[in-house]
Structures are given as C-alpha cells and as structure tokens.
Amino acid sequence: MLEARDIVVAFGSFRAVDGASLSIGKGEIIGLIGPNGAGKSTFFNCLAGDRQPASGTIMLRGHDVTRATPEEHARLGLARSWQVPAVFDDLSVLENVMVGAFLRHPRTADAVAAAEKVIDFTGLRPIAAARSGSLGTPARKRLEIARALATEPEILLLDEALAGLTPTEVRAAIELVRRIHARGITLVIVEHVMEVILSLANRAVVFHQGKVIAQGAPKDVVQDPGVIEAYLGRSLNRKARA
Numbered sequence: 001m002l003e004a005r006d007i008v009v010a011f012g013s014f015r016a017v018d019g020a021s022l023s024i025g026k027g028e029i030i031g032l033i034g035p036n037g038a039g040k041s042t043f044f045n046c047l048a049g050d051r052q053p054a055s056g057t058i059m060l061r062g063h064d065v066t067r068a069t070p071e072e073h074a075r076l077g078l079a080r081s082w083q084v085p086a087v088f089d090d091l092s093v094l095e096n097v098m099v100g101a102f103l104r105h106p107r108t109a110d111a112v113a114a115a116e117k118v119i120d121f122t123g124l125r126p127i128a129a130a131r132s133g134s135l136g137t138p139a140r141k142r143l144e145i146a147r148a149l150a151t152e153p154e155i156l157l158l159d160e161a162l163a164g165l166t167p168t169e170v171r172a173a174i175e176l177v178r179r180i181h182a183r184g185i186t187l188v189i190v191e192h193v194m195e196v197i198l199s200l201a202n203r204a205v206v207f208h209q210g211k212v213i214a215q216g217a218p219k220d221v222v223q224d225p226g227v228i229e230a231y232l233g234r235s236l237n238r239k240a241r242a
C-alpha cells in the first residue's frame, strides 16, 4: 500500500532522516515510536507529501509519489492529521469537515451530505455548528481526524493525535481509531504514549537518529535492548542537560 525506501532528509549537514525504509501493508495499524527528535515527524511529512526527501523513493498504491503534492497524495487515498491541529478557526466544525469532503464531492450539497456522515461517525454532532476557533484541544484533534476522514482515505496518518488528552479522552480516541480501522482504513500512528501503541498497533516501528532501528510486534519491540537503550539515552541526556 505504502512503501518508503532509503529516505534521507537533511537540514544543512544534519540528517534528520538518514536512510529510513518502511513498508506498510493494507489493513495494518503501524505505531511509529522513538525518542524526541528521532525524525518521526519529518519522515511522516515525506510520506504525506508535505516534505520532499533529498533522496529515496515513496510508492503509494503503485504510484511513485516521492515528489507528489499533498493534494496528489489525498487523491490517491492518503490523508493525515497534524501534530498541532491545523483547523480553519473561522469556519464551523461542519465547514471544516466539508473542506475534506470537497475532494471527492465537488457539488456543495454532496459535500454537505458526506461531511454530515463523518460528523456523526466521529461524534462531533453536538458541536457541528460551533466556530472551530472556540474549540479546546480534544475537539480540535477529533476535528482534524474528521476532516482527514472526509477525503475518504484508504490510509490515514495520525501524528500524535492522542497527545495532550486526559486518560478518558485517550480511551475515546482509541475507540475512534478502532472504528476507523474497522472500516478497512490502514493506519500509521506517531505516538509517544506506549499504552496506545501496545493496545492499537499490530506493528511497532522504532525510529532513532533518523533510522528504523527495530520493528515487530509491539510487546516484543518494547523489550528490545536496542530500543530500551535509545529511550534510556534520551532520559540520561535530559538529566545531563538539567
């Protein structure tokens, strides 16, 4: 479904992504984990077309999308959410979701109908008419997912969609992710909360210093000595800086 090979992204002489490869099959839920600054978001941006790699190739459903725009990715069935929600503050919740729905439904009436279905599916009905700028973080995060879903993706990339939520909100968000997956949508999730990865992902992929250092069943990956060291190194560095 989505295959990234030998992806490199450099900022000056620093390689934020340094030869990372990842193959994602239909129906998977991939959890992308790793310490802060490991290159997860930068790699993720390449997968979604929001950043072009210096080298490497990305194939989406058989198409080479290495240099394709985010819109071309969306047309081919890939949607994403942003780590910091990027909703249109002056539009209502429904209108924000319509922005996604217009991709497949150019007529306004059709876009409204499609957006209404997504509003119901994502539990946003009580705030459908609210101005998006008035929403708190949990609702903004849910709206981001709704807008992405409205593009009718086959693969959805979620960048820390559950960060900053309370335990109750996290449980609700996990339930939503499960329902999205039950619709046949493939998911790639960047997430720091290990419980989320353990309960949702069928495969964990660990980033460290721009490379994939381990992957496999989440319960095995969290016991991998190389993974533990990558995380420990981070906390030790933090202590050293403090």
Ligand SMILES: Nc1ncnc2c1ncn2[C@@H]1O[C@H](COP(=O)(O)OP(=O)(O)OP(=O)(O)O)[C@@H](O)[C@H]1O
Pocket (backbone or CB within 6 Å): 011, 016, 034, 035, 036, 037, 038, 039, 040, 041, 042, 043, 207
């Ligand atoms: N536009 C940029 N210019 C320069 N350096 C950048 C830029 N974007 C990211 N970086 C650097 O690249 C490295 C990887 O960042 P990235 O955000 O991809 O990591 P991450 O694994 O997603 O981290 P986090 O979990 O904290 O979000 C970091 O050292 C970061 O400072």
